Amino acid sequence: MAARCIPEQPSFASDAERVVWERLREQLPDDAVLFANRRLTDRDGDCEADLVVAWPDVGLALVEVKGGHVALDVDGRWHQTDRHDDRSVDPVLQAQRCRYALREYLDQHPRWSAGHVRAQHVVAFPWTRVPEDRVTTDCPRWRVLDQDDLAHAARQVAAAVAQVGHERVPDAGDVALLVECLVGRGVSQRELLAGEVDAHETQVDLLTEQQAKVLDYIAALRRVEVRGGAGSGKTWLAVEKARRLAKDKQRVALLSYSRGLAMYLRARCDQLPQRERPAYVGTFHELALTWGAERGPDDDPQYPT
Incomplete structure (x- = not known):
């Protein structure tokens, strides 16, 4: 049992991200898809989901990973401490932003026809133990993967996603469509036989010509x-x-x-x-x-x- 990974061998910014990815890859079933470093865009600009789990008959999970030691202070603020310094972070907000950026992207995608499917945002602290009583209203304990949860990370993710009760659970077809919308699709044999490849190439050539004209127009501008x-x-x-x-x-x-x-x-x-x-x-x-x-x-x- 191992999830399909996109990309197959990601490059990670930290060992913490790699550890969580490895545990989920090992524990998720083979019909699940595990994205790493998935770039998304919302109204405020670019954001990047460390990990995205797409699990048929369970749902979607956007996972924000923080290494070092992560703790919650009495004012409800998260702090991350490593060998460099101690700083204030907001992993819950980061994960939540990616969740809504993904929804917005799918809502606007011409091929997405599944509507709103069950999705949840989760935070992962693989080097930290989080006590049961160290929670906030926006981050209950079930939303957290800590050091002790890594052994059953996939099960913890499924339990967190199950907390969303008002949206449809995606099936295998929805997950396949999600992959298509995020990474594109290949040209099928039917399209080849029907001669649709020529139409695709013509459309791409036309788009490229139009874009090239834009560069011609702005050639004299130093900042665009x-x-x-x-x-x-x-x-x-x-x-x-x-x-x-x-x-x-x-x-x-x-x-x-x-x-x-x-x-x-x-x-x-x-x-x-x-x-x-x-x-x-x-x-x-x-x-x-x-x-x-x-x-x-x-x-x-x-x-x-």
Whole structure:
């Protein structure tokens, strides 16, 4: 028994995230899907769910992981302590934001037809023991995975999701549709035989031409902000602009605050000819480290993951 993982071998910002991922991967059934570092967007910008569990006949869980020692003070505020420092964090709010960002994304996706399915947000503290009485109104004990819960992490997640009683439980078809909406789908044999691939390619070519014109229009501008929903072509524009600048022999840095997006940008740029690749592709944080900045904690809540 092992869940399907997307991606199969994720890159994690901390050992805490990897430990929770490994336990869920081992314990979830093979019809469940376990996403890692899933980038989402809401009205306030980008956010990233450390883990997303999609479990047929159970529901969805958005999991925020915090390493180090996590404690709740008398004022109801969470604090995270590691070898670097002690800082205030809000893992519940982070997980909740990802939960609603996912719902908003699905509501707007043209292929999503399942409506609102049962979903819950959960926090995981794999290096911390959380007493039963250390809870808040927005974070009851059942919402927490602590050090002692790792041995039955999947069962704990299922119990947390079951607390949502007013939404439909997703079935295997809903989970498959969720995967399709989040990561896309391949072209089926039927589409190949029907000649629909040519139509897809024509549509992509047309979109690319339109995007290229946008870059032509803004070529003389030194600062441009591009906004758009998921799938509108923002990433394509960024990579293409970086490619054009590099081809013109300019030294280019292609930056992202999201680690997941940075990995994707690297993969895209690796496919470009050597002379058209940016000099640096990665996160803003990593670029600062190459310049000698002091490394901060991986779980810094002020740094978007």
